[in-house]
Amino acid sequence: MQQNLLIIFATIWLCLAVGSFMLFQRGSDVARKRKLWPVYSIASNIIIAAVIVYMQPPMLMMIGLLVFMIPLTWLTIRSTKFCDACGNATRTPFFMKPPTTCSHCRKALK
Numbered sequence: 001m002q003q004n005l006l007i008i009f010a011t012i013w014l015c016l017a018v019g020s021f022m023l024f025q026r027g028s029d030v031a032r033k034r035k036l037w038p039v040y041s042i043a044s045n046i047i048i049a050a051v052i053v054y055m056q057p058p059m060l061m062m063i064g065l066l067v068f069m070i071p072l073t074w075l076t077i078r079s080t081k082f083c084d085a086c087g088n089a090t091r092t093p094f095f096m097k098p099p100t101t102c103s104h105c106r107k108a109l110k
Helices: 002-026 030-055 059-078
Strands: 080-082 089-091
Touching: 002 030, 030 059, 030 080, 059 080
Parallel strands: none
Antiparallel strands: 080 089
16 A cells, blocks of 8 residues: 555656646746646645655654745745746746846846
């Protein structure tokens, strides 16, 4: 049973990775990318959190990791913008502030 649960986690994670590549790297619908990016980020972090809980690390470490994931998810969503001109994602290094220009075509971002 436990091995099956780990296989299910791995399968879901693989599906999320393939879906992410197809939508966010290959897709051209910027409005859909903007709409689905927060959902994808939260869903992928829920899967990571489920694996952390499944692995049963020491309680203090588990709580620390899970609490750390909340601001990290928010910062990831905030620091990723999609360009209307080329459709690519632009991220800022170290989550400092949201990008203002596209790193691919150098046009201004919304």
